[in-house]
Amino acid sequence: MNKDPYGQLASSLYASFNKQTRQALGGVGAVLGTITSTGLKLDDFKHEFQDYMVAELPGLLSLPRRTVVGTTTWEGKQLEMSFDFEESEVEDTRLELGKGLKPGDRVLAIRVNSGNDVVVVCKVVNGHG
Template sequence: MTVDPFTALAVTLRDNAVNKTKEVLSGVAVELGTITASGLKLDRFKHEIGDYYVAEFPGTLKLPELKLAGTVTGLKDSGGGGVQGKGNYSFEASETKESSLKLEYKPGDRVLVIPLNGGHDAIVICKVVSRGG
């Protein structure tokens, strides 16, 4: 049975995020907030935080062997003519050290936040979405 590499990647990233979050959050209260055009607004703090921190997840990216099918365009043959069509692509398992998952947010995104210094500073841990999507 072939394992879907994208599912495997998503599970690995999720597990890494959960483990790192557990380390960081032991004994710390967290709350929800919303990214705004100019900063971060915590649900239980009346002032917007203009300059906030964003969690980054450093580590090693491990990808399983991967086989994909797709369309080929833009290649040239030996005579300079265009080549196109369908093809199969195989990638060997790989490991990339010193990788980092850096999350980016846009205004309106709901986020999980660790408030610091009485709510004057904050670390955004992740985006929060409803179970339905």
């Protein structure tokens, strides 16, 4: 029985393309994990990453108009104070996510460099709490 050579070629190319795509995307993508006392444990990988990266977000911080109210004690008397702040912008600010993470925190991480490196993008929390 003679098979169609073009059909065989198409089938072979399709299988090869699928294999190459799986290899290219394998180990890449977003995954949940947990910060540990010694590193990062991803939910879908059995080993802990002790060498991982954390996103740092440089930018411009915009603060809305706000009033801060509080109390203080002065010479034995309790005084209520209030401070009004105008809307403002602070240039050259940087959110350093890594300094706010502690063991037990759940995080969203992304694999990069063909899955060889991991970058923690943000902390995740329960939406009901």
